[in-house]
Amino acid sequence: YGLFLFTIARDPLRIIILIAGAFFWLVSLLLSSLIWFIAVKASDPRDERLQKGLLIFGVMFSVLLQEAFRFLYYKLLRKAIEGLVALSEDGCSPISIQQMAYVAGVGFGLMSGAFSMINLLADALGPGTVGIHGDSQLYFLTSAFMTMVLIFLHTFWGILFFHGCEHRRWWEIMAVVVMHLTVSGSSFCNPLYVGSLVPSYLLMAAAAAWAYLLSGGSAQNLRRFLLCK
Amino acid sequence: MITFMNNSDSEEEPCNERTSLMSAESPPVPSYQDSLPASEAGEAQAHRKRRAGSSRSPNNIAGGEMSGSGVPVRESALENEEEELTLKYGAKHVIMLFVPVTLCMIVVVATIKSVRFYTEKNGQLIYTPFSEDTPSVGQRLLNSVLNTIIMISVIIVMTVFLVLLYKYRCYKFIHGWLILSSLMLLFLFTYIYLGEVLKTYNVAMDYPTLFLVIWNFGAVGMICIHWKGPLQLQQAYLIMISALMALVFIKYLPEWSAWVILGAISIYDLMAVLCPKGPLRMLVETAQERNEPIFPALIYSSAMMWTVGMAKPDTATRGPSHQTWDAAEDGRDHHRSPSHTDSRISETRSPVPTRPVTSLEELEEEERGVKLGLGDFIFYSVLVGKAAATASGDWNTTLACFVAILIGLCLTLLLLAVFKKALPALPISITFGLIFYFSTDNLVRPFMDTLASHQLYI
Numbered sequence: 006y007g008l009f010l011f012t013i014a015r016d017p018l019r020i021i022i023l024i025a026g027a028f029f030w031l032v033s034l035l036l037s038s039l040i041w042f043i044a045v046k047a048s049d050p051r052d053e054r055l056q057k058g059l060l061i062f063g064v065m066f067s068v069l070l071q072e073a074f075r076f077l078y079y080k081l082l083r084k085a086i087e088g089l090v091a092l093s094e095d096g097c098s099p100i101s102i103q104q105m106a107y108v109a110g111v112g113f114g115l116m117s118g119a120f121s122m123i124n125l126l127a128d129a130l131g132p133g134t135v136g137i138h139g140d141s142q143l144y145f146l147t148s149a150f151m152t153m154v155l156i157f158l159h160t161f162w163g164i165l166f167f168h169g170c171e172h173r174r175w176w177e178i179m180a181v182v183v184m185h186l187t188v189s190g191s192s193f194c195n196p197l198y199v200g201s202l203v204p205s206y207l208l209m210a211a212a213a214a215w216a217y218l219l220s221g222g223s224a225q226n227l228r229r230f231l232l233c234k
Numbered sequence: 235m236i237t238f239m240n241n242s243d244s245e246e247e248p249c250n251e252r253t254s255l256m257s258a259e260s261p262p263v264p265s266y267q268d269s270l271p272a273s274e275a276g277e278a279q280a281h282r283k284r285r286a287g288s289s290r291s292p293n294n295i296a297g298g299e300m301s302g303s304g305v306p307v308r309e310s311a312l313e314n315e316e317e318e319l320t321l322k323y324g325a326k327h328v329i330m331l332f333v334p335v336t337l338c339m340i341v342v343v344a345t346i347k348s349v350r351f352y353t354e355k356n357g358q359l360i361y362t363p364f365s366e367d368t369p370s371v372g373q374r375l376l377n378s379v380l381n382t383i384i385m386i387s388v389i390i391v392m393t394v395f396l397v398l399l400y401k402y403r404c405y406k407f408i409h410g411w412l413i414l415s416s417l418m419l420l421f422l423f424t425y426i427y428l429g430e431v432l433k434t435y436n437v438a439m440d441y442p443t444l445f446l447v448i449w450n451f452g453a454v455g456m457i458c459i460h461w462k463g464p465l466q467l468q469q470a471y472l473i474m475i476s477a478l479m480a481l482v483f484i485k486y487l488p489e490w491s492a493w494v495i496l497g498a499i500s501i502y503d504l505m506a507v508l509c510p511k512g513p514l515r516m517l518v519e520t521a522q523e524r525n526e527p528i529f530p531a532l533i534y535s536s537a538m539m540w541t542v543g544m545a546k547p548d549t550a551t552r553g554p555s556h557q558t559w560d561a562a563e564d565g566r567d568h569h570r571s572p573s574h575t576d577s578r579i580s581e582t583r584s585p586v587p588t589r590p591v592t593s594l595e596e597l598e599e600e601e602r603g604v605k606l607g608l609g610d611f612i613f614y615s616v617l618v619g620k621a622a623a624t625a626s627g628d629w630n631t632t633l634a635c636f637v638a639i640l641i642g643l644c645l646t647l648l649l650l651a652v653f654k655k656a657l658p659a660l661p662i663s664i665t666f667g668l669i670f671y672f673s674t675d676n677l678v679r680p681f682m683d684t685l686a687s688h689q690l691y692i
Contacts, residue, residue, distance in 0.1 A: 020329055021644060028641045031634055035673050038681035045680075060684060116637070120682060123629040 019108045026078060026112020026163075033074035034120065037067035068189050071113070072182050075163070078109055079170050103164065110163020114156035121152045147202065151192065154205045158188060161212035168219050184208055327604040328647050332640060334473050334534060335606075335614055339639075341477040342484070342615040343622045343632060351430040352485045353623045359486045361385050366488040378490035382498045385491075389499075393506065393513045401520055416459055416475070420452040423478045472534045476608050480615035484623060492620055496664055499613060503658040518656050535605045604647070610659045614639050617667045625675050630682060634674040638666035 041063035045056070082105050162181045169177030191204045346352055358365065361384060364377035399408055425448055432439055455471045457463055487495065506512040618635050625631035642663025650657050 020332070024332075024637060024640050024644070027637050031637055031670070034678060035670070038678040039673070041681050042677050063681065064685070119633055120630055121686070123633065 019104065022082070022105055022108045023112040023115070025081075026109040027116035029074045029078045030071065030113045030116040033070045034067065034117075037063065037070045040066055064189050065186065068185050069182070071117075072166075072185060075109070075113065075166055076170070076178075079167055082109065082167075103167070106164045106167030107160065108163075109167070110160035111156075113163060114159030117159060118152045118156040121148070121155070150202060151205065154202070154209050155188070158184070158205070158209050158212060161209070161216040164216040164219060165212065184212065328644055331604055331606055331643060331647070334469060335611060335640070335643060336636075338473045338477050338480070338611050338615050339618045339636060341473070342480050342619040345427075345431075345477070345481055346484065346619050346622045349430050349434045351433075352481050354485075355488075357486070358488060361388055362487060362491050364491075366490055374490060378488065378494050381488070381491040382494040385495055386498050386502055389502065390513075397513045397517050397520075400517055413456075413460060416456060417452070419475050419478060420455045421448060423475075423482065424448055424451060427478055427481070469534065472608060473611070476534075476611035477615060480612045480619055483612065483616045484619045487616075489620075489624060492616065493668065496613060496617060497668060500658075500661040500664040503660040507656055507658040515656070533605050533607055534611065606659060613660060614643075614663060614667070617664060617671070621667075621671050621675075625671070625679075630679065631671060631674045634670045634678070635667045638670040639663045642666040 041059065044059050044063070086105070162185065165177055166181045169175070169181070188205050188208060362381040363384065364380050366374050366377055368374050368377060396408070425444075428444070428448065454463075454467075455475075458468045458471050459475075484492070506514040507518075509515065617639065618632060621635040622628075622632045642665070643659070646657060646659050646662050649662075
């Protein structure tokens with residue numbers, strides 16, 4: 006939320022890009038759940054292993070779809086930038102592709118975070134005990150952390166992905182997809198939280214550093230910033 | 235209560251219908267972008283039409299007009315600048331509309347979630363006489379379709395009535411109805427709303443205090459909406475009355491009827507605004523011919539027009555100093571003045587043929603406003619409120635519908651910038667909203683629930 010306020014709320018164009026990003030994520034979610042729904046309906050509801058397998062399949066498919074939609078969104082934004090450049094007075098776009106990448110990433114992240122968390126939050130307002138049936142007592146906490154890491158990750162992936170598309174470096178794009186798959190896959194280890202939270206945070210740190218370097222930062226900048234020079 | 239409401243409904247009916255048809259501002263230039271979905275006055279429960287009026291850029295024709303008035307040289311330069319500025323300010327306008335729509339939806343959703351009253355079924359409007367408590371699915375569907383047909387036909391009758399009244403210049407009548415409607419909305423519905431909210435939170439309030447609060451609220455509201463007032467206060471009041479109307483709709487429309495009505499209204503909107511014989515289109519054209527402003531209190535406008543730079547103390551520019559909408563009387567007076575400054579549109583650069591060039595430049599720094607009909611607000615909020623009230627997927631569905639509506643609004647405004655004429659604001663947003671509502675509720679919810687129960691993340 007802080008990210009949103011400080012960096013995006015200033016500029017209306019960014020807000021639009023944000024909402025459009027959220028929309029694209031939503032559409033990808035819709036399609037993936039459609040597929041999963043069809044698969045579930047077509048299969049035997051009593052077979053536990055099959056259901057679990059279908060769920061895993063659904064998750065993976067959804068991840069792939071999300072990345073595909075990120076790519077589509079990138080294409081759309083490219084076209085939009087050309088339009089904006091043509092319209093602006095001084096021949097350069099009011100918003101750069103990197104900023105767009107950042108905002109798109111945040112849009113995706115916010116939407117996915119919202120969808121993951123919001124029902125949880127609503128339930129958390131009501132009465133009840135966490136983990137009363139033998140589930141982990143840390144459910145809410147870990148959910149919160151996981152969601153946060155996922156939001157940040159989406160942001161960084163947005164930057165990396167767009168950068169990869171810009172410079173035609175396919176390995177960057179593949180890296181993003183693989184990272185996403187890894188993070189989702191690691192959440193299969195829940196409730197063994199060590200297996201999911203720790204790798205996710207490590208990946209997030211790596212992605213953050215990578216994105217920072219790509220955006221033009223460097224160790225020097227960081228040092229200067231921290232020492233307030 | 236209900237019968238009382240129903241009676242007042244019938245009173246309000248004509249009022250709403252009539253007031254709904256707002257001519258988008260009538261600048262001297264024939265082409266100006268207004269998104270005019272079917273616009274209904276927002277007051278009574280029954281019919282609202284909405285219009286998104288975008289008082290955006292003057293366009294080429296505006297340039298043409300100006301040449302006619304003798305400022306040929308500046309024309310082409312202004313044209314280009316205006317076009318660029320239009321699209322450049324495009325994002326800003328979209329945000330200026332996002333914020334009030336979001337606020338309205340937030341108010342509606344918050345109320346629905348917390349106050350039980352609005353989700354209890356306590357009867358139906360007389361416009362939806364068929365009940366939905368029938369045993370079979372087919373019967374229920376039939377009833378809801380019949381309800382929709384009745385409602386839409388009432389809306390059509392009202393709209394045509396309003397167009398006729400407008401054509402034959404019965405302005406006093408229209409204004410009287412408008413004032414009556416907004417009076418009822420501001421006082422009665424606020425009273426009910428406040429009563430229910432206080433009940434929910436178990437706060438005691440005595441009648442004198444209540445009377446004082448509601449009297450102040452209503453009186454200031456009437457002044458703000460129909461006369462002059464600070465822009466933000468006006469906007470706030472319009473948002474509040476839209477939210478109140480939406481809440482009433484949500485409460486009194488049976489479920490399936492509500493969805494079918496939403497779909498039918500957007501189709502009607504599309505036809506009424508775009509077909510050559512559509513009532514709204516005729517209204518717009520009539521208003522354009524007469525160079526008259528829109529009725530107040532039916533259009534939400536997002537920006538002010540500043541005439542600070544005007545050197546001449548014209549009657550034309552004095553009036554619209556603060557408002558983007560004025561009472562029609564003021565507007566008419568203004569428009570009869572020779573300089574033809576449109577009191578509504580913030581872009582006065584086009585309609586100032588007799589003005590010296592310098593004042594045009596001062597005006598160029600004005601903000602442009604975008605206008606959206608109140609009915610749009612109401613139906614958007616009805617969609618999101620219904621999603622919040624009846625969806626079992628709770629917040630996910632609500633959020634999905636919210637994003638869908640905002641994207642629809644974006645696209646509509648984009649089309650407005652491209653086509654530069656009155657456009658219906660309902661169809662795209664409502665279509666997206668409906669698609670997302672039904673699909674999220676039925677498809678996404680089981681998926682997300684299963685994921686959440688295993689704590690998987692995608």
